[in-house]
Amino acid sequence: MIRLLPALPRLAVACALLLATGLTGCGTNDGPDTVERVNVAAAADLRYALDELVAQLEADNPAVDYTVTYGSSGQFLQQIVNGAPFDVYLSADRQYPDELVSKGFARDPFTYAVGRLVLWVPEGSALDPAQGLGILAETDRIAIANPEHAPYGRAAVAAMTSAGVYDLVEGRIVMGENVSQAAEFVLSGNADAGIVALSLVLSDPLRDVGAWWEIPRDTFPRLEQAGVLLSDSTGARALRDAIVGADGRAVLARYGFEIPEA
Numbered sequence: 001m002i003r004l005l006p007a008l009p010r011l012a013v014a015c016a017l018l019l020a021t022g023l024t025g026c027g028t029n030d031g032p033d034t035v036e037r038v039n040v041a042a043a044a045d046l047r048y049a050l051d052e053l054v055a056q057l058e059a060d061n062p063a064v065d066y067t068v069t070y071g072s073s074g075q076f077l078q079q080i081v082n083g084a085p086f087d088v089y090l091s092a093d094r095q096y097p098d099e100l101v102s103k104g105f106a107r108d109p110f111t112y113a114v115g116r117l118v119l120w121v122p123e124g125s126a127l128d129p130a131q132g133l134g135i136l137a138e139t140d141r142i143a144i145a146n147p148e149h150a151p152y153g154r155a156a157v158a159a160m161t162s163a164g165v166y167d168l169v170e171g172r173i174v175m176g177e178n179v180s181q182a183a184e185f186v187l188s189g190n191a192d193a194g195i196v197a198l199s200l201v202l203s204d205p206l207r208d209v210g211a212w213w214e215i216p217r218d219t220f221p222r223l224e225q226a227g228v229l230l231s232d233s234t235g236a237r238a239l240r241d242a243i244v245g246a247d248g249r250a251v252l253a254r255y256g257f258e259i260p261e262a
Helices: 010-020 044-060 073-081 095-102 133-138 151-162 166-172 179-188 234-244 246-254
Strands: 036-043 064-071 088-090 107-115 117-121 142-145 173-176 193-197 211-214 223-229
Touching (some): 036 044, 036 234, 044 064, 044 179, 044 234, 073 095, 088 095, 088 234, 095 107, 095 223, 107 151, 107 234, 107 246, 117 151, 117 179, 142 151, 142 179, 151 179, 151 223, 173 179, 179 193, 223 234, 234 246
Parallel strands (some): 036 064, 036 088, 142 173, 142 193
Antiparallel strands (some): 107 223, 117 211
């Protein structure tokens, strides 16, 4: 179990916990004491959409400083249960936030988006993703997020199973710690294809790189994405309100997220 040291500053404790897991995104702020610091644990598929939304929030209110760490939703769950001092948790599924509520760590989960899954191949690939998941039989390495703790990884396994290819390619799967790392494997050439989040392939770094095909939504469990507040700070509530509000919904929609009804 990770034990917190009360004498350490709150942000320093958060940094130590995050660095111990190999996750990135921890930072410091040397501004005045009046700046409110909000630590956010966010699913990796939100990397670009949430960066944009947080930048808007900080521009509107310089008195709040958001430190966002992106990673696997399941790993964040364990960190929070073990005492990691996050203020907001944004998961790639509904199960993990509900589990925190049931254990008394949070209340009032909110659904903010529904994720979409794509088959993506790198620039110059001879593979045509529009032919569907059957093309994976022709690949040597397929990147997905680790299904043990990443909702997108579980969705990828379900989709391949539904398509009847999982047993054929199981031994050729390379697993990223989260869906963003799975996409990096494809981009770097360490995988021939990947099953990743649509929000990532629509981001500026990947938008014009390679080709993708959206995997039918009835072939994997619905990626209903939810969050919870772990503190009642003004900045935490502002982020929640923004992500479920009109501005947040517009940003998420541009990154390919399905927006649930208000």
